[in-house]
Amino acid sequence: MELGLVGLGKMGGNMRERIRRAGHTVIGYDRNPDLADVHSLEELVGKLKGPRVVWVMVPAGAATQSTVDELAELLSPGDIVVDGGNSRWTDDEKHAEELAAKGIGFVDCGVSGGVWGLENGYALMYGGSAEDVAKVQPIFDALKPEGPYGAVHAGKVGAGHFAKMVHNGIEYAMMQAYAEGWELLEKVDSVENVREIFRSWQEGTVIRSWLLDLAVNALDEDEHLDQLRGFASDSGEGRWTVEAAIDNAVPLPAITASLFARFASRQDDSPQMKMIAALRNQFGGHAVEKK
Numbered sequence: 001m002e003l004g005l006v007g008l009g010k011m012g013g014n015m016r017e018r019i020r021r022a023g024h025t026v027i028g029y030d031r032n033p034d035l036a037d038v039h040s041l042e043e044l045v046g047k048l049k050g051p052r053v054v055w056v057m058v059p060a061g062a063a064t065q066s067t068v069d070e071l072a073e074l075l076s077p078g079d080i081v082v083d084g085g086n087s088r089w090t091d092d093e094k095h096a097e098e099l100a101a102k103g104i105g106f107v108d109c110g111v112s113g114g115v116w117g118l119e120n121g122y123a124l125m126y127g128g129s130a131e132d133v134a135k136v137q138p139i140f141d142a143l144k145p146e147g148p149y150g151a152v153h154a155g156k157v158g159a160g161h162f163a164k165m166v167h168n169g170i171e172y173a174m175m176q177a178y179a180e181g182w183e184l185l186e187k188v189d190s191v192e193n194v195r196e197i198f199r200s201w202q203e204g205t206v207i208r209s210w211l212l213d214l215a216v217n218a219l220d221e222d223e224h225l226d227q228l229r230g231f232a233s234d235s236g237e238g239r240w241t242v243e244a245a246i247d248n249a250v251p252l253p254a255i256t257a258s259l260f261a262r263f264a265s266r267q268d269d270s271p272q273m274k275m276i277a278a279l280r281n282q283f284g285g286h287a288v289e290k291k
Helices: 010-021 041-047 062-074 089-100 114-120 130-143 159-187 194-200 210-221 237-247 253-265 271-284
Strands: 002-006 025-029 053-056 080-083 105-112 123-127 151-155
Touching: 002 010, 002 041, 010 025, 010 114, 010 130, 025 041, 041 062, 053 062, 053 130, 062 080, 062 089, 080 089, 080 130, 089 105, 089 159, 105 114, 105 130, 105 159, 114 271, 123 130, 123 159, 130 151, 151 159, 159 194, 159 210, 159 237, 159 253, 159 271, 194 210, 210 271, 237 253, 253 271
Parallel strands: 002 025, 002 053, 053 080, 080 105, 123 151
Antiparallel strands: 105 123
16 A cells, blocks of 8 residues: 655654565655655645555654644545654544544554664554554554564554553663662672673563663673763653553552653763663664763
């Protein structure tokens, strides 16, 4: 099938390539002309045959809103917009209503996979009507990992981004646990080979995971993380998870503490945040701050 893809950064560019490898046609637009196949959203829409599917991979908030607004004027009844960025789930219903007024469908999709998704596939969590999801299904199938798992129709509009938000909240807590354990091991004089302790945990232990594998990768590159500053930003999902927990009276002590630990990293050069920063760089290509 044909797909219009808006936003060709670290995630979007690799997604375009993976979808093309699956035999689909992708026409991509990005503000950076070196990355784009077309020079405007209008040209992108004009090159697609109806009914069109346009997947948006731009930053949450104003950038997504302006893209949805422009697509609402360019697309036709029966077309579909997919928001695959990290939008807040509360924005999805607003976008769906705006597009529905023009007869345009809307699907929200949480995407996880980072810089590894091109080869390994992307975990997908999508929300919307069964009819709208079915129109996008060939693209979901192209992006997901091989095998029966890795993609889910999570529910109504907003459910995909809500599921991805909770996923990222869990990710915060898991990374924090590895980081705290790493700092304690580094602190004790009798422990002489922290990196190899982490490596030994990769097989046969109950805490083995892909994040642990990435921690070992980071320690192989910089054994004591001496080259990193102990600072880790947050991209919003952790805060939204805690806010949703408050709204629904659900206790999330581990996820909340991990979010507050990131805030603490902005005050001091935190050893734990060196590991968090290294892990975020490993799985998502997120920027790190060097000393």
